[in-house]
Amino acid sequence: MKNIKYIVSPGKSISGKFRVPGDKSISHRSIMLGALADGTTNVTGFLSGEDSLSTLKAFQAMGVDIEGPVDGNVTIKGVGIDGLKAPSMPLDLGNSGTSMRLMSGLLAGQKFDVTLIGDESLSSRPMKRVTNPLALMGAKIDTTEKGTAPLKVNGGAGLKGITYDMPMASAQVKSCLLLAGLYADGKTVVTEPAPTRDHTERMLTGFGYKVGVNGATITVEGGGRLTATDIDIPTDISSAAFFMVAAAIADDSEVVIQHVGINPTRTGIIDILKLMNANISIEKEKVVGGEPIADIRVKSSGLKGINIPEELVPLAIDEFPVLFIAAACAEGKTVLSGAEELRVKESDRIQVMADGLVELGVDAQPTEDGMIINGVGKGGRPFAGGTVHSHHDHRIAMSFAVASLKATADIEINDCVHVNTSFPGFAHLAQQVGIQLQEVEV
Ligand code: S3P
Numbered sequence: 411m412k413n414i415k416y417i418v419s420p421g422k423s424i425s426g427k428f429r430v431p432g433d434k435s436i437s438h439r440s441i442m443l444g445a446l447a448d449g450t451t452n453v454t455g456f457l458s459g460e461d462s463l464s465t466l467k468a469f470q471a472m473g474v475d476i477e478g479p480v481d482g483n484v485t486i487k488g489v490g491i492d493g494l495k496a497p498s499m500p501l502d503l504g505n506s507g508t509s510m511r512l513m514s515g516l517l518a519g520q521k522f523d524v525t526l527i528g529d530e531s532l533s534s535r536p537m538k539r540v541t542n543p544l545a546l547m548g549a550k551i552d553t554t555e556k557g558t559a560p561l562k563v564n565g566g567a568g569l570k571g572i573t574y575d576m577p578m579a580s581a582q583v584k585s586c587l588l589l590a591g592l593y594a595d596g597k598t599v600v601t602e603p604a605p606t607r608d609h610t611e612r613m614l615t616g617f618g619y620k621v622g623v624n625g626a627t628i629t630v631e632g633g634g635r636l637t638a639t640d641i642d643i644p645t646d647i648s649s650a651a652f653f654m655v656a657a658a659i660a661d662d663s664e665v666v667i668q669h670v671g672i673n674p675t676r677t678g679i680i681d682i683l684k685l686m687n688a689n690i691s692i693e694k695e696k697v698v699g700g701e702p703i704a705d706i707r708v709k710s711s712g713l714k715g716i717n718i719p720e721e722l723v724p725l726a727i728d729e730f731p732v733l734f735i736a737a738a739c740a741e742g743k744t745v746l747s748g749a750e751e752l753r754v755k756e757s758d759r760i761q762v763m764a765d766g767l768v769e770l771g772v773d774a775q776p777t778e779d780g781m782i783i784n785g786v787g788k789g790g791r792p793f794a795g796g797t798v799h800s801h802h803d804h805r806i807a808m809s810f811a812v813a814s815l816k817a818t819a820d821i822e823i824n825d826c827v828h829v830n831t832s833f834p835g836f837a838h839l840a841q842q843v844g845i846q847l848q849e850v851e852v
Contacts, residue, residue, distance in 0.1 A: 412851055416807065416823040416837065418814035419846035420791070423710075424656050426843040427666040430649040432482060434832050435581070436671070436701065437462035438508050439613050440641045442516060442589070444486030445474040445494070447617055449638030453484040455669075456643055460831045461506035468509065471497040472524075488638050491592065496522035500560065503528045505756060505802065505831045508582055511540050512610075514561055515586030518549035519593020522565040531756050531802040531828075533559045539578065540586045546572045547590055547598070571596035571632060578751060579724040581606035581675075584628065588614070588621075591630040601627045604724045607675040612700045616641070644671030644703040648728040649833045651679045652808045653843065655732045657708040658688040659739040660815040664709045665843065666693075672704045678726025680706070682733060686713045686740055712788035715742035718780075723749045731809040734763050734781060738772045739816050741787030746780035756828070757803035766798035766810055770821065795819025804828045808836055811847055 437457040442465065444451035456462065456479045466484070470476050473495035478484035503509040503526055510526050514537070517524050527533070538557035545551070550564035571594040576583055584600050588610055591598025603626070611621045611628055617636040622629035650667040657665040672680075672692065684690055689709040696703060713736055723746075726733065730752055737744035752759040764776035771794040773784040786792040793813045800807035800823060807826040814821055826849075829836050837849045 412827070414826045415850050415852050416811055416826050417848045417850060418811050418817070418821050418823065420817045420819065421660065421815040421844060421846050423660050423662040424815065424844035425664055427668065428839060428843070429668045430645045430653070430839070431459065431833055431835065432457035432643040433646040433671050434459060434461055434648070435508065435607055435609050436613070436643045438465045438512065439609055440484070440643060441465045441469055441476070441486065442512060443613055443617050443636055444488055444638065445469040446491050447488035447636040447638040448490050449488055451486045451488060451638040452640045453486065454642050455482045455645070456484045457646065457832070458482070459834050460504055461509065464502070464504045464506045465509045468501040468503065468513065471499070471501060488636070491635050494520055497524055500525035500527045503532060505529050505532055505828055507532060507535055507756070510537070510559060510561065511582035512585050512589055514540050514551060514563060515544060515590035517563045518544050518547070518551060518567060518590050519569050520565045524563050524565070526559060526561040526563065528559050529802070536754055537561060539580065539583050543572065543574050543583070543587055544590055546574070547594055549590065569594035571598040573599040575601045576603060579604040579606050580751070585610040588628065588630050592632055592634065594632040597629055597631050599627060599629045604721065605675055606724050607673065609673070616700050642699045644698065644701055645669050646832070647671050647676050647679065650706060651729045651732050652812050654679065654683060654690070654706065654708045655736045656812045656815055656845065658683060658711055658713060659736060661710055664707070667706045669703055670706050672702050675725060678722040679729040679733070681722055682718055682726055683736065685716050686736060687711055688713060713740035713785070715740045715744040715785050717745045720748035727751060728805060731759055731763050731805045732812055734767060734774070734783060735809050735813045737783040738767060738774070738785050738792040739790070740785035742785060744783045744785060747777065748779055750779040755803070757801035757806060759803065759806065762799070762801050762803065762806055763809070766806065769796045769798055770794050770813065791816045791818045793817040793821065795821055797822040797824065800825045800828070802828050804831045804833065808833065811840055811845060814845060814847070
């Protein structure tokens, strides 16, 4: 595969009113539930990124007729809850942890065997967090000795509902078990240690499936059916985050990011940036298809270092790479703790970000479960030039592109091809708003 590197040069201000691509989490779920529903589901705003396309192709390989995406439109002819067919080959889920973890639950309930594979990054990520509770439900899934993919999901297991206290705050684990629960005898009851994104619960409800939510405990009962419905996917707050931080740290800047999903289980980035003194306003709020959306306006401001409240960590879990860039620009110390989950994302986001930040001259110290960063404050430029590595991780690459707005020399960012997993068109949009970014094929 051809790779791409970014060369970003010191920038000044950014501005613009624009949309970012569709929400990745909701895009995955729209394919999964649309495929299992009775009837045809029309999706708009679908993310044409490699991760959500991996899910789309996997369901096509299991006999589901799916058209698109064309301009974000996807049509899924649902096959019904028991209508999937055995694929003729292993399902390659690329870089996508969400596809693998959610699908392992859904596929554990099928009558056929299926093998799930992924790229180098996905093949090193922990899967026991889903295969252990699934085994309690009666699923038969083989992993490598290390508990990683390939996953061989053996069909015909006959699942039974369980009551499960999740050891970590993970929407992927929760969703995996709820999807397995659709096929289980009796009730599947999952309790999470802290709130995580609830798109699965909302979308199941949208498809007419009964989901019980009582505080931190979510219940589904097997044996029901899903009814097709149309889905309008908001744009992804995790992609908007790069431009939110960009406008906050750059001088004389203002952006409006339109039609962004602001589900309260995803808005930790807004809360954390506001605590850091960012100038953010939420405009034109409305609810579309069960998900709240709004335009987000961000203006330059003098950011301040903070102790990030631990309860906000799961609500901003994908945004820490770019929040570390914000912290380097903020006045004083920012401390993140309680975020050990960052070590098992597409890369070890604590180590990889710390390495890159230190390479660029930032005072950053990684800890077991977070990071301590001493920022320079408004007027300073904390990033010297240098070369950083994204380690197959889209969000690392985009975060260092944002850092260029406060750099003193060029930054070379290696291994940026994975930006396409979540944010096709990032380089072009970044250039349009005023980030000095050059894309080079290598
Ligand atoms: C996701 C959940 C989160 C997040 C990932 C998408 C989802 O992962 O990091 O990008 O769509 O459910 P965890 O559940 O592992 O925290």
